[in-house]
Amino acid sequence: MLDGVPEQSQLPGVDGSGAGPEGWRQRWAWWRRASADGAAAVDVEPMPCINCGTEVSLQFCPQCGERRGDYRRSLMGFLRELLSETFEIDGRVGRTFRLLLLSPGALTREYQRGRRQRYVSPLRLYLFVSLLLFGAIAIAAKVQAARQSPPTVGAAPPVVIAGGDPHGAWWQQILHARSAELEGMSANAAGAELIGGMLDVLPIAMALLLPVFAGLLMLTSLRQRRYYVEHLVFAVHVHSFWFLLTFVVIPLTFITDWLFSLMLLIPAYTVVALKNAYQASWRATALRSLLLWLPYNLLLVIAIPILFVLGLLFGG
Numbered sequence: 001m002l003d004g005v006p007e008q009s010q011l012p013g014v015d016g017s018g019a020g021p022e023g024w025r026q027r028w029a030w031w032r033r034a035s036a037d038g039a040a041a042v043d044v045e046p047m048p049c050i051n052c053g054t055e056v057s058l059q060f061c062p063q064c065g066e067r068r069g070d071y072r073r074s075l076m077g078f079l080r081e082l083l084s085e086t087f088e089i090d091g092r093v094g095r096t097f098r099l100l101l102l103s104p105g106a107l108t109r110e111y112q113r114g115r116r117q118r119y120v121s122p123l124r125l126y127l128f129v130s131l132l133l134f135g136a137i138a139i140a141a142k143v144q145a146a147r148q149s150p151p152t153v154g155a156a157p158p159v160v161i162a163g164g165d166p167h168g169a170w171w172q173q174i175l176h177a178r179s180a181e182l183e184g185m186s187a188n189a190a191g192a193e194l195i196g197g198m199l200d201v202l203p204i205a206m207a208l209l210l211p212v213f214a215g216l217l218m219l220t221s222l223r224q225r226r227y228y229v230e231h232l233v234f235a236v237h238v239h240s241f242w243f244l245l246t247f248v249v250i251p252l253t254f255i256t257d258w259l260f261s262l263m264l265l266i267p268a269y270t271v272v273a274l275k276n277a278y279q280a281s282w283r284a285t286a287l288r289s290l291l292l293w294l295p296y297n298l299l300l301v302i303a304i305p306i307l308f309v310l311g312l313l314f315g316g
């Protein structure tokens with residue numbers, strides 16, 4: 001044993017005689033257990049937890065979850081631990097995205113069964129894919145603006161000018177001031193400014209619509225007597241798929257516009273996910289999908305002009 005790290009022969013499942021793929025798997029398992037810079041978790045003397053004082057003989061305290069051992073780290077050890085804890089590079093990400101992409105509704109079913117430690121949490125998953133999508137949209141908007149023809153000087157859209165009033169309500173005064181700013185820009189610059197403002201409020205709008213989607217889903221599933229949180233978890237999972245698909249489609253549309261038709265996978269995926277997550281017949285699933293999509297799409301139609309106005313008011 002060197003610096004508190006046990007030899008391979010002292011670890012369960014590694015007898016030093018393994019050969020071939022199985023032997024390499026044993027050695028890799030040993031390395032992952034024993035490479036935490038002296039914080040190995042097997043065959044070591046119990047020591048008080050530095051956080052709560054409980055006697056600990058494992059890698060983590062069973063009382064409070066604090067890791068035992070020396071927290072002094074080399075730079076590489078620190079970076080490895082940071083990446084592992086931040087992005088959970090321990091199989092969770094792969095399992096989560098595999099179920100999310102290839103088995104609609106299966107991730108929600110796993111969560112409902114209580115198998116949660118094996119996968120990335122719904123909130124973390126949603127935040128991650130949201131960051132990917134809205135970052136990609138912002139980049140795509142800039143690329144598209146750069147590909148436009150040379151700017152020509154022109155007034156902002158008439159609806160922008162007509163909406164402002166220097167002597168009206170506060171929002172009309174802001175609208176008038178913003179309209180004046182856009183009038184002094186080229187047509188392309190004014191469009192980019194407006195799109196940028198919409199992108200600023202789009203993540204917030206989608207986050208607000210998420211619990212609405214879950215509420216509508218709950219209304220369509222009253223007979224199943226599920227808690228609201230169960231519907232919210234499903235909403236997070238399907239929205240995460242929508243965002244991932246959009247993230248993939250955005251760069252493909254720069255190649256050819258017809259690839260945008262891949263977005264038709266969104267309703268198809270959602271219907272299959274509803275059937276699998278709620279264990280219903282195709283007939284019941286089709287009815288639930290109809291009752292869900294009609295009001296939700298109506299809300300999206302209402303949200304678009306609101307985003308347009310908010311982008312104009314608060315953009316830039």
